Amino acid sequence: MLRFTFSLAVxxxxxxxxxxxxxxxxxxxxxKDSLVLKKxxxxxxxxxxxxxxxxxxxxxxxxxxxxxxxxxxxxxxxxAGEIGNENKTVDDDRLNFTTKGTYLxxxxxxxxxxxxxxxxxxxxxxMRYGVSSFTQTLNSYxxxxxxxxxxxxxxxxxxxxxxxxxxxxxxVVAGVKAKVFNNVFMxxxxxxxxxxxxxxPDNFDNLYIPGFNRTxxxxxxxxxxxxISYFIPLYKSTVKPKIVTSATKKK
Amino acid sequence: MKKIxxxxxxxxxxxxxxxxxxxxxxxxxxxxxxxxDISNPATLKNVVSLKVKGDGAYNNLDLGTFNGVSTIxxxxxxxxxxxxxHFTLNSASTSSSPNEDIIVFNYAAKTAYVSRACGFRTIxxxxxxxxxxxxxxTAPDTFWIQNLTVETTSITTxxxxxxxxxx
Numbered sequence: 001m002l003r004f005t006f007s008l009a010v011x012x013x014x015x016x017x018x019x020x021x022x023x024x025x026x027x028x029x030x031x032k033d034s035l036v037l038k039k040x041x042x043x044x045x046x047x048x049x050x051x052x053x054x055x056x057x058x059x060x061x062x063x064x065x066x067x068x069x070x071x072x073x074x075x076x077x078x079x080a081g082e083i084g085n086e087n088k089t090v091d092d093d094r095l096n097f098t099t100k101g102t103y104l105x106x107x108x109x110x111x112x113x114x115x116x117x118x119x120x121x122x123x124x125x126x127m128r129y130g131v132s133s134f135t136q137t138l139n140s141y142x143x144x145x146x147x148x149x150x151x152x153x154x155x156x157x158x159x160x161x162x163x164x165x166x167x168x169x170x171x172v173v174a175g176v177k178a179k180v181f182n183n184v185f186m187x188x189x190x191x192x193x194x195x196x197x198x199x200x201p202d203n204f205d206n207l208y209i210p211g212f213n214r215t216x217x218x219x220x221x222x223x224x225x226x227x228i229s230y231f232i233p234l235y236k237s238t239v240k241p242k243i244v245t246s247a248t249k250k251k
Numbered sequence: 252m253k254k255i256x257x258x259x260x261x262x263x264x265x266x267x268x269x270x271x272x273x274x275x276x277x278x279x280x281x282x283x284x285x286x287x288d289i290s291n292p293a294t295l296k297n298v299v300s301l302k303v304k305g306d307g308a309y310n311n312l313d314l315g316t317f318n319g320v321s322t323i324x325x326x327x328x329x330x331x332x333x334x335x336x337h338f339t340l341n342s343a344s345t346s347s348s349p350n351e352d353i354i355v356f357n358y359a360a361k362t363a364y365v366s367r368a369c370g371f372r373t374i375x376x377x378x379x380x381x382x383x384x385x386x387x388x389t390a391p392d393t394f395w396i397q398n399l400t401v402e403t404t405s406i407t408t409x410x411x412x413x414x415x416x417x418x
Contacts, residue, residue, distance in 0.1 A: 149326040150305065
């Protein structure tokens with residue numbers, strides 16, 4: 001929780017950083033000359049995660065679909081989110097289980113990239129709040145017995161279903177989106193997830209959470225997506241020029 | 252922005268990663284039997300060449316012959332609801348004749364989740380009141396067990412005594 005508060009503080013700092021930029025404008029020094037003010041497009045970008053889609057084809061134990069979207073709110077800030085569905089079977093030494101469920105992630109992206117001309121690329125850093133609702137099916141298990149005096153018990157088929165499970169987490173996202181042509185963007189993102197609450201089943205555990213990934217091997221989950229998306233332009237906004245005066249230059 | 256990236260990287264790298272692929276937790280517990288002196292019930296008494304054998308053991312093996320110990324650990328059969336053990340005292344003695352008594356453990360076996368690495372284990376709940384019943388051998392040769400008490404009916408750990416035998 002402490003780490004989350006810290007991360008949040010870091011994010012809030014980025015907001016305060018952008019607020020500072022406005023001070024650079026000095027209206028009296030703007031000359032009405034031939035300078036054409038830069039206009040930037042604002043709108044909604046919708047896409048699909050190709051990584052999950054292709055994985056569904058080559059990985060027999062996995063089926064997943066994720067839709068991605070973001071909406072530009074300021075020059076640098078985007079409201080972003082993902083919605084998806086996963087069905088994953090994990091075959092471990094002692095356990096075999098299937099997790100299926102739906103997840104939703106909402107948050108924001110902050111574009112750190114300074115675009116030139118008509119470029120609309122994004123190199124972003126952001127955060128997401130993720131929530132997942134899922135069911136787990138225990139397919140089979142092996143009883144752990146260090147002293148099998150009466151012989152080892154073979155793998156036990158189970159088929160037990162644990163319903164109504166849920167989890168919530170926070171993600172830190174680093175991503176890139178590049179305009180490939182017209183309004184089509186390709187991008188990828190890396191995510192590091194930190195679980196903060198989950199509803200565990202009785203006599204079992206949430207070893208895999210849709211949208212979060214596996215919950216073992218460390219405190220953090222990791223994620224990756226590779227998306228193709230289409231930008232729907234809604235309106236244009238003029239970029240307020242930054243005037244560099246001799247006074248500010250000195251700094 | 253670079254500073255923020257660096258800060259994030261630092262905070263994330265600080266978190267330790269632990270692997271849990273190896274099962275280290277408590278697994279299926281055995282039933283712990285402690286032997287006490289009937290004439291002095293507070294003191295532990297060592298058994299002398301006590302041969303222990305369970306019915307239905309894999310390959311019909313003995314659990315072992317115990318000598319000079321006051322504690323033995325008995326595996327219970329997780330696929331049934333009762334396990335029968337033959338206890339033969341002085342099994343290898345030349346001075347005194349062997350004496351066999353039979354103890355039947357009646358219980359309910361339950362599957363309990365441990366972890367991803369360990370999977371599931373079995374825990375046992377001895378039936379009340381006839382969880383542990385002792386009797387003489389099929390060919391009667393008098394009892395060597397003088398008294399038997401059940402200390403706890405739930406067998407979930409090997410860190411406690413479950414049954415006390417006085418002889």
